[in-house]
Structure formats: structure tokens, C-alpha cells
Amino acid sequence: MNQEKIITVNNLTKEFGSFTAVNSISFDVYKGEIFGFLGANGAGKTTAMKMLIGISKPTSGEATVAGFDVKTQAEMVKKSIGYMSQKFSMYDDLTIKENITFFGGIYGLSRAQIKEKTAQLIQELNLQDVADKLVKSLPQGWKQKLSFSVALLHEPKIVFLDEPTGGVDPITRRQFWEMIYAEAHKGTTLFVTTHYMDEAEYCDRVSIMVEGKIEALDSPKNLKQKYNxxxxxDVFLKLARNIE
Amino acid sequence: MKLTLNMSITVQNISKSYNKIKAVETLSFAVNEGEIFGLIGPDGAGKTTLFRILTTLLFADEGTASVAGFDVVKEYKSIRNCVGYMPGKFSLYQDLSVEENLTFFATLFGTTIEENYDLIKDIYIQIEPFKTRRAGALSGGMKQKLALCCALIHKPKVLFLDEPTTGVDPVSRKEFWQMLKRLQQKGITILVSTPYMDEAALCDRIALIQKGKILKIDSPINIIEKYDKTIYDVRAKNTYQLLLDLKNHPSQYSVYAFGESIHYTDKETEFDSDTLKKYLEDKKHTEIEIQMTKPTIEDVFMDL
Structure with missing residues (x-):
């Protein structure tokens, strides 16, 4: 694996009043890595991720994403990353083409670039017949694949995927992961949260958050060995058993 | 299908369409009294439509169904008194506290928390420390426990749980299933849906459902034992390249990523894993491991 660091996190902390949601976490993510970010509900994953994508200011500590400081260069961070979640994906009442145009615009692509990217994306995903149909008419699995491709429109160095595969059938889920693998192969870094523990095993390395701290960080293989x-x-259950 | 008295739920040729879309298509099955029966399938399979028909919130276009011996159309009022329903979407009152929600549902059914406390005790004590907190301010796992308490407070005979564990972390999921087992021991019939294939193994019987149709009904063990293909667990250093190369193997039947390894099945009955190993070595793979492995519900589902 490439040893170039693309995300660095040092003692990153977020407090809400007297509650410490993220408690001094530190880790690095490398270029081209699929990094799994796991934790129980309420462990602080979402808060940590919000800081990394530049929409929540840390209380203390530092983090850089694609070389930019999340505190002082949040706008540059946002431009260098892609983001996709199951909860927020595409606008149902816009057509597939309109969605691509809209997000292309948001990400600052020129008209010519948007035109070129739209054609390319529709061809790659085999959506020629439905390009002018509303997104809501697409099956859930297609929406998610499309939404992933849209998050990649501006060729970001890092893509954050927040529970990207909830409720999807097992075949589509695997096709989705093949897209993730392919993207990592091109050198893009993938930062993924999921509740499917088998998906955690597709990651190069995973971290497990428990009550605001990172309790474990290693390759799935090493973690399984370590916890026997x-x-x-089972790794997750061993680490997070004392929650709630 | 035979109709017997100890069937808690019967579904016969139920169909329902929304405009041109067939949500469920001539579904038939029966659930025994005291059974945990799982509907396993992805979003859009028709699980929620079926739940709404059985809980008398929606009319089917065709077919008949009964719950606890009552017809879902003619005797809908009787059904509403003896079933508990936990919809997929959190639907308690966000602005009422934990205790107020529970009292509200108990009162609706003409009972009190005290009267049926035994049934919910195990679950309720876990959220009791937060009983004055607004339901909207609870964590995911606690919301789900409260919803289960509210669905149980009138001592239902049949419990309908629509994706109770979606978006819930593995620890809370495990606890939730332990609670279901305890409720089963108290004689409650449970119809539960889930998109998580690993939860299938925790049901007595399951129906694998996709695009409105049931693909298979059986016990999880039988479904796995009756699967007739041999699955090989294949590993190599570069998993992504391995996936691509296995897909190009001439006699491949299916190739799916499964955690750290890849599940491979072959079309040839005379398949020899050494041939595959040589093929992968020729493709410059290293650290190759090929082993026969037991199928999972997910393997079976993907082959249907």
C-alpha cells in the first residue's frame, strides 16, 4: 500500500457542553486505502466524520484532509472530498441528468466538464434508457450506485461513504463494493462507515470507536487474530459489549 | 395450503399493486403459534406491504389472510386488539417522554403498565433510567426498545416487527434478538422482517422474499443443507484483482466478495481446485488459498 498520508488526525476532540462526543482520537489514513470507520450507535462516529468533512469545528486537536486543515481551511477540505450517504443521496424529483448537472455545478465543474462527465457516467452505468427519467423511479440499488458515481464527479482524492449500503439486496451490495474496490485501485481513498460487519472485512484497515475513543485500529485479519x-x-462484540 | 387451528398467521394468495407496480404477488404461507418467522429480503421486496395487510391497515387486492384466527378484512377490530406492531419507521410520539408514551399505549388498549409489567420488564428496566426523557432524544437502540415495549404493553398474541434492527449496531442487534427469544418463550408468535441475512439463522423458519415473491420457505438449517452447489472460499494477496480474475475464469458459475475472501462456485461437476490454483498462479497471484466452505443463507439467496 501507498504510504502517503491523506488524512491525519491528532488528538481530535469534540465536546458538547459537559459531554465529550469524540475524545482525543488520533489516526492516519493512507492514499488508496479503504478505511472502515466502525462503532456502536452513539459512539461518536458521526461527530468525528462531520469534523473531517469540514462541517463541524473541533473543540481541540488537529486534523488534515487532503493536506488541508479542517479548522482553518474547511472550504478547501469540502472541495477535495466526495460525500455519499444512504440518507442523503439524490433529488427524487429531478431526472438523472438534472441531478448530475446539479451536483456537478455544486462541485464547481464547468459546463463543458459537466456535459462530458454526464455522458461518461450514463454510459458507464448503462443508464442511457432512463437518463431523462426521475430519480425516484429508479430501484434503490441503482440510486446508490448513481449517487456514488456523482460523489466522484469532481475526481476527489477522498470519498466519505456514510452507511452507503443499508437495505440493499446482497447482490447489489456486492456490486457496490466492487465499485469501491475499483475506485481504490485508481488511488482514491475511501472512508466508510457501515453496520454490516462482513463489509468491515472488505476494508484494508478498520477502526472501532467505543464511547468517543478509538479502541482498535488494524487490518481485519490482525484484529481477528488479536481477539482470537x-x-x-465477534471483534466488534468483544470491544463494544459494555455499551449502554 | 392446509389450514389448521394452531396456525397463528395464514396468508393465501395475497396480491397488492400500487398503480402498475406489483408490491406483493400471490404470496402464501402460514406461521405456527409460538414461532419466530422471518421475512428476509431487501428494500422493495414487499415486506412492509405485507405487514400493513396483516395488521389491517391496508386492503389486499386479492387473496385472504388471517391473524390469530381472525380474518384481516371482516374481523379487523379483533385483530387490532390482539396484535402488536412495530413499524419500520420510528412512530412513537417524539415530544412525549418514555413513560408517557408507554402509558398512552397502555391506556389506548384499556390496560395499565402495572398490569402487564411482567412482559416488558426485561426490556423496560434498560430504558427506565431515562423514563422522563423525550422519546425523540433517545439513541437508536433505546428508541427501538421503547417501541418494542409499546407494542407489547397490551399483551399481544402476535407481534409484527418490520425491520426492527435496520441501522442498529451489532451489539444492540444481538440484545434485541435475545429479547425476541424470551418473548417467544412466553408464547408470543413473532413475524419479523430484516434485510440482514445473518439474522435469518435466529428464526425458526424463514421466507426469502424478493420483488414481491417468496423464493423459498424453510428452516434456516434446511435451506443451507439443501443447497446443492459446492462453495470455495478463495483468498489471495490482492483481493480486487482476484475478484476480476475469478470472474474471467472460463467455468465460473458465481463469484461474490465475502468479507476478506471470495466465494466461488464452478459450473463443472468435476471441478478440481488445483486447476483453479494453477490458473491464479499464472495470473501472478500470491498467497493463494482455496478451501471448501459451508454455504450461508446469503449464498443461497444470491443464487435464487
Whole structure:
């Protein structure tokens, strides 16, 4: 794996009043890596991710994403990343083409670039017949694949995927992961949260957050060896058992 | 299908369409009293439509169904009194506290928290420390426990749980299933849906459902044992390249990523894993491991 650091996090902390949601976490993510960011509900994952994508200011500590400081250069961070989540993906009442144009514009692409990217994307995803149909008419799995491609429109160095595959059938889920692999192969870094523990095993490395801290960080293989269990699910249960 | 008295839920040729879209298509199955029956399938499979028909919130276009011996159309009022329903979307009152929500549902059914406290005790004690907190301010796992308490407070005979564990972390999921097992021991029939294939193994019987149709009904063990293909677990250093190369193997039947490894099945009955190993070595793969492995519900589902 490439050892060039694309995300660096040092003692990153976020407090809400007297509650410490993220408690001095530190880690690095490398270029071209698929990095799994796991944790129980309420462990602080979303808060940490919000700081990394530049929409929430850390209380203390530092983080850089694609070389930019999340505190002082948040706008540059936003320009260098792609973001996709199951909850927020595409506008249902716009057509597929309109969605691509809209997000292309948001990401600052020129008209010519948008035109070229739209044609390319529609061809790659085989959406020629439905390009002028409303997004809401697409099956969920297609929406998610399209939404991932849209997050890549501006060729970001890092893409944040926040529970990208909830409720998707197993075949589509795998096709989605193949897209993730392919993208990592091109050198893009993927930062992924998921509740599917088998998906955690597709990651190069995973971190597990428990009550605001990172309790474990390693490759799935090493974690399973360390905790002497057969699956990431068991690793997770061992680490997070004392929650709630 | 045979109709017997100890069937808690019967569904016969139920169909429902929304405009041109067929949400469920001539579904038939029956659930025994005291059984945990799972509907396993992705979004859009028709699970929620079926739940709404069985809980008398929606009319089917065709077919008949009964719950606890009552017809879902003619005797809908009787059904509403004896079933508990936890919809997929959190639908308690966000602005009422934990305790107020529970009292509200108990009162609706003409009962009190005290009267049926035994049934909810195990679950309720976990959220009792937060009983004055607004339901909207609870964490995901706690919301789900409260919703389950509210669905149980009138001591239902049949419990309908529509994706109770979606978006819930593995620890809370595990606890939730332990609670279901305890409710089953108290004689409650449970129909539960989930998109998580690993939860299928926790049900007595399951129906694999996709695009409005049931693909298979059986016990999880039988579904796995009756699967007739041999699955090989293949690993190599570069997983992505391995996936691409396996897909190009001439006699491949299916190639799916499964965690750290890849599940491979071959079209040839005379398949020899050494041939595959040589093929991968020729493609410059290193650290190759090929082993036979047991199928999972997910393997079976993907082959249907």
C-alpha cells in the first residue's frame, strides 16, 4: 500500500457542553486505502466524520484532509472530498441528468466538464434508457450506485461513504463494493462507515470507536487474530459489549 | 395450503399493486403459534406491504389472510386488539417522554403498565433510567426498545416487527434478538422482517422474499443443507484483482466478495481446485488459498 498520508488526525476532540462526543482520537489514513470507520450507535462516529468533512469545528486537536486543515481551511477540505450517504443521496424529483448537472455545478465543474462527465457516467452505468427519467423511479440499488458515481464527479482524492449500503439486496451490495474496490485501485481513498460487519472485512484497515475513543485500529485479519475470533462481528462484540 | 387451528398467521394468495407496480404477488404461507418467522429480503421486496395487510391497515387486492384466527378484512377490530406492531419507521410520539408514551399505549388498549409489567420488564428496566426523557432524544437502540415495549404493553398474541434492527449496531442487534427469544418463550408468535441475512439463522423458519415473491420457505438449517452447489472460499494477496480474475475464469458459475475472501462456485461437476490454483498462479497471484466452505443463507439467496 501507498504510504502517503491523506488524512491525519491528532488528538481530535469534540465536546458538547459537559459531554465529550469524540475524545482525543488520533489516526492516519493512507492514499488508496479503504478505511472502515466502525462503532456502536452513539459512539461518536458521526461527530468525528462531520469534523473531517469540514462541517463541524473541533473543540481541540488537529486534523488534515487532503493536506488541508479542517479548522482553518474547511472550504478547501469540502472541495477535495466526495460525500455519499444512504440518507442523503439524490433529488427524487429531478431526472438523472438534472441531478448530475446539479451536483456537478455544486462541485464547481464547468459546463463543458459537466456535459462530458454526464455522458461518461450514463454510459458507464448503462443508464442511457432512463437518463431523462426521475430519480425516484429508479430501484434503490441503482440510486446508490448513481449517487456514488456523482460523489466522484469532481475526481476527489477522498470519498466519505456514510452507511452507503443499508437495505440493499446482497447482490447489489456486492456490486457496490466492487465499485469501491475499483475506485481504490485508481488511488482514491475511501472512508466508510457501515453496520454490516462482513463489509468491515472488505476494508484494508478498520477502526472501532467505543464511547468517543478509538479502541482498535488494524487490518481485519490482525484484529481477528488479536481477539482470537473468526469474524469482525465477534471483534466488534468483544470491544463494544459494555455499551449502554 | 392446509389450514389448521394452531396456525397463528395464514396468508393465501395475497396480491397488492400500487398503480402498475406489483408490491406483493400471490404470496402464501402460514406461521405456527409460538414461532419466530422471518421475512428476509431487501428494500422493495414487499415486506412492509405485507405487514400493513396483516395488521389491517391496508386492503389486499386479492387473496385472504388471517391473524390469530381472525380474518384481516371482516374481523379487523379483533385483530387490532390482539396484535402488536412495530413499524419500520420510528412512530412513537417524539415530544412525549418514555413513560408517557408507554402509558398512552397502555391506556389506548384499556390496560395499565402495572398490569402487564411482567412482559416488558426485561426490556423496560434498560430504558427506565431515562423514563422522563423525550422519546425523540433517545439513541437508536433505546428508541427501538421503547417501541418494542409499546407494542407489547397490551399483551399481544402476535407481534409484527418490520425491520426492527435496520441501522442498529451489532451489539444492540444481538440484545434485541435475545429479547425476541424470551418473548417467544412466553408464547408470543413473532413475524419479523430484516434485510440482514445473518439474522435469518435466529428464526425458526424463514421466507426469502424478493420483488414481491417468496423464493423459498424453510428452516434456516434446511435451506443451507439443501443447497446443492459446492462453495470455495478463495483468498489471495490482492483481493480486487482476484475478484476480476475469478470472474474471467472460463467455468465460473458465481463469484461474490465475502468479507476478506471470495466465494466461488464452478459450473463443472468435476471441478478440481488445483486447476483453479494453477490458473491464479499464472495470473501472478500470491498467497493463494482455496478451501471448501459451508454455504450461508446469503449464498443461497444470491443464487435464487
Amino acid at each position: 475470533v473468526d469474524s469482525m462481528n
